[in-house]
Amino acid sequence: MADDLLKEFDPFDGFDAEAARLDRFFAGLDDAGWARPSRCEGWSVRDVLGHLAGEELYNHACLDGNVQHLLARLAREGVNGFHDFNEWSVRQRRDMPVEQVLAEWRTENADTRRRMRELGRDASLDTMAGPYPVGLQALHYDSEYATHADDVGAPVTAEEAEGRTRWRVAVGRFALSEQEADVQVEQTAEEQVVVRTDGLSATLAPQEFVEATVGRLPAGHDLDPRIASALRCLA
Known part of the structure; x- marks a missing residue:
């Protein structure tokens, strides 16, 4: 669960x-x-x-x-x-x-x-x-x-960056589930994050997923705004 x-x-x-x-x-x-x-x-x-x-x-x-x-x-x-x-x-x-x-x-x-x-x-x-x-x-x-x-x-040191991103992805996925957000999230064997919502889909790098969950994607990012809105759950 x-x-x-x-x-x-x-x-x-x-x-x-x-x-x-x-x-x-x-x-x-x-x-x-x-x-x-x-x-x-x-x-x-x-x-x-x-x-x-x-x-x-x-x-x-x-x-x-x-x-x-x-x-x-x-x-x-x-x-x-x-x-x-x-x-x-x-x-x-x-x-x-x-x-x-x-x-x-x-x-x-x-x-x-x-x-x-x-x-x-x-x-x-x-x-x-x-x-x-x-x-x-x-x-x-x-x-x-x-x-x-x-x-x-x-x-953030190079030695801690991967582990830090990994727990932040987990917290983001948990928060989406806790809020019953209308979005499905899966992680691939390559650690990419696949997101689906309202007939839309996107594949994000783990750090991109984290930035989306906290509303910090950079201006001009090519993620569909509807997906970005669905993923924002921690800010």
Whole structure:
């Protein structure tokens, strides 16, 4: 079943690895590096950090079992939905010293990762969608962190690239299944990804499939927009 796609991957190791990648990258930035545009429209590299730091408010609410209290609090401040929350999180931190935002993210995210690992993949935690397995939530975080690492240009070594893409393909296939997307996905013996939806089909390289699932295909890519839309499930 869909969960079988993920059994070989440790969600907590992936979370640690992508957080460490971002931390190494952020630690080496100068003012120009922080100001550089990211792949997230309208966000600089610094804004991506602000988003990650702000997101820990939600992550901790999940762990503390008070997501509905957080949503009510945000609604009182005129923040409704994830898009509003993301933009609000970034705005809240734009005037703060970047060292302070980085320290906030490091501390809060380390706590999130520790607590999730201690709970274990089969435990449950509170989310906006209701109770959800910790391991699957961690895999969603893994995907988000890997996506944002690519958004800001954090390096990926040649030794880790293949394995990183492989788990990201699996998470994308799982997310499509979980959302009951009207798309069929198969992997060939050559590791290509064959996609079919609404009478259309395409064969993608694994990294192209990953980029489609997170809405990061480059402008001008020749994938039919209808297929690209059907595959977008993690962003």
